[in-house]
Amino acid sequence: MARNRKIYLREDEMPRQWYNLAADLKTPPYMSPDGAVPPEAWAPVFPMNLVEQEYSTERWIDIPEGVMELLTRWRPSPLHRAYDLEEALGTPARIYYKNESLSPAGSHKPNTAVTQAWYNKEFGIKRLTTETGAGQWGSALSFACSLIGLECKVFMVRISFDQKPFRKLMMQTWGGICVASPSNETQAGKAILEKDPDTPGSLGIAISEAIEQAVTDKSGQTRYSLGSVTNFVCLHQTVIGLETKKQLEKAGEKKVDIVIGCAGGGSNFAGLSFPFLYDKMNGADIDIIPVEPSSCPTMTRGPYVYDNGDTAEMVPLVAMYSLGHKFIPPPIHAGGLRYHGMSPLVSKAIKDGLMSPLALHQLECYKAGILFSKTEGIIPAPETTHAIAATIREANKAKEEGKEKVIVFNFSGHGLMDLAGYDKYLAGELTDYELPDEVIRENLKVIENYPKP
Ligand SMILES: *Cc1c(COP(=O)(O)O)cnc(C)c1O
Numbered sequence: 001m002a003r004n005r006k007i008y009l010r011e012d013e014m015p016r017q018w019y020n021l022a023a024d025l026k027t028p029p030y031m032s033p034d035g036a037v038p039p040e041a042w043a044p045v046f047p048m049n050l051v052e053q054e055y056s057t058e059r060w061i062d063i064p065e066g067v068m069e070l071l072t073r074w075r076p077s078p079l080h081r082a083y084d085l086e087e088a089l090g091t092p093a094r095i096y097y098k099n100e101s102l103s104p105a106g107s108h109k110p111n112t113a114v115t116q117a118w119y120n121k122e123f124g125i126k127r128l129t130t131e132t133g134a135g136q137w138g139s140a141l142s143f144a145c146s147l148i149g150l151e152c153k154v155f156m157v158r159i160s161f162d163q164k165p166f167r168k169l170m171m172q173t174w175g176g177i178c179v180a181s182p183s184n185e186t187q188a189g190k191a192i193l194e195k196d197p198d199t200p201g202s203l204g205i206a207i208s209e210a211i212e213q214a215v216t217d218k219s220g221q222t223r224y225s226l227g228s229v230t231n232f233v234c235l236h237q238t239v240i241g242l243e244t245k246k247q248l249e250k251a252g253e254k255k256v257d258i259v260i261g262c263a264g265g266g267s268n269f270a271g272l273s274f275p276f277l278y279d280k281m282n283g284a285d286i287d288i289i290p291v292e293p294s295s296c297p298t299m300t301r302g303p304y305v306y307d308n309g310d311t312a313e314m315v316p317l318v319a320m321y322s323l324g325h326k327f328i329p330p331p332i333h334a335g336g337l338r339y340h341g342m343s344p345l346v347s348k349a350i351k352d353g354l355m356s357p358l359a360l361h362q363l364e365c366y367k368a369g370i371l372f373s374k375t376e377g378i379i380p381a382p383e384t385t386h387a388i389a390a391t392i393r394e395a396n397k398a399k400e401e402g403k404e405k406v407i408v409f410n411f412s413g414h415g416l417m418d419l420a421g422y423d424k425y426l427a428g429e430l431t432d433y434e435l436p437d438e439v440i441r442e443n444l445k446v447i448e449n450y451p452k453p
Helices: 048-055 065-071 083-089 110-122 136-148 158-163 165-173 187-195 203-215 231-237 239-250 267-281 344-351 362-375 382-401 419-426 437-447
Strands: 017-019 060-062 079-081 094-099 127-132 151-157 177-181 222-224 258-262 287-293 304-308 317-321 358-360 406-411
Touching: 017 231, 017 239, 017 267, 048 110, 048 231, 065 110, 065 136, 079 239, 083 094, 083 362, 083 382, 094 239, 094 382, 110 127, 110 136, 110 231, 127 136, 127 203, 136 151, 136 165, 151 158, 151 165, 151 203, 158 165, 158 177, 165 177, 177 203, 187 203, 203 222, 231 239, 231 267, 231 344, 239 267, 239 406, 258 267, 258 382, 267 287, 267 344, 267 406, 287 344, 287 382, 304 344, 304 437, 317 344, 358 362, 358 382, 362 382, 362 419, 382 406
Parallel strands: 094 406, 127 151, 127 222, 151 177, 258 287, 258 406, 287 358
Antiparallel strands: 017 060, 079 094, 304 317
């Protein structure tokens, strides 16, 4: 095979439909105390065209022309062959990575951000609210809203707002309004500030503020936007895997052995893996591996339960792997992927034995991130290093077994805005941390009396 480091697609070779895993895999319904939650119940939160996608069981859903137009700002993304990483490892495996770091916001998140912005605009919405932790999602949504002419309001966790100014500046550059949460703009925010004026804030509080501001807008022209977890977000991300399949074919690969992605809420992993999972369900022999941090071990140590998707208990119950909706990873953890639950579709695929989740400690992940930076050259986001570390493990296994395996992983984003974690790693300040069983048991007490899927 001639050496070809990057495999490109032309814009006219982009997928025209998303793959909807819900057609091939049934998940338990969303629940409230009154029973299953019908689509209409979401109307104040999301526009109905996206709610329809959330409940859809159509296998292929057309990507509207307007969304295609937005995606071509940076798509199709290249698939890279990691020749230099392979050489450094001395592995017979062929390693490929799908480079989602080339989007304007630096990750896969704009794939769904522009799509959600487009559907909201179609539905007559003028303004989106959302929350952000470190700022990756807030910046992606601000970018999307700026392209399409929607107002964007981002509630950013206070401590990140103060300590991580660069993503806030990206949001502002794209015209987004970024406020520190808790804020004085919502009842939820005011109540917290009254009790604790110096609170660092939390993602849970920021979500409550964003949802409150959307559902209380009397004009009816504000909705809430979510960056991961839901079925429609996973759906939008499947452009990643659909492109990858075409690119692997162009590279002359007839078979893929292992598909890997890091998983926080599950969306970038879902985006790469669901189209391969479709092949697996139709007979292909593929190992599909979502990777999480050992200090937030949702898939590997959490039970499959009904739990709130949000810390604030404002949205319906979701059937998923979860550590309990009040779970917060220990402060020593520097690698992102902190969500307490997991996408319902990814969770069900794991439950059905179709995927093999893996948890990794942070030192192994940062070490992998540094090796990748020094061989392939791109500095990965701390989240992405989980996928790289798992890939290195599989490549080493292939070496031991003397097998020419084909491994593909999702390079979900670059780490240029997240160098503080590398700083701590390089200074020797990071340690591994094994989460005690008691902590998991304690955190699961809040959902003891919830219905079971
Ligand atoms: C947000 C983010 C993730 C985690 O989110 P998922 O929904 O699990 O994909 C992973 N990598 C990067 C670079 C991110 O910005």
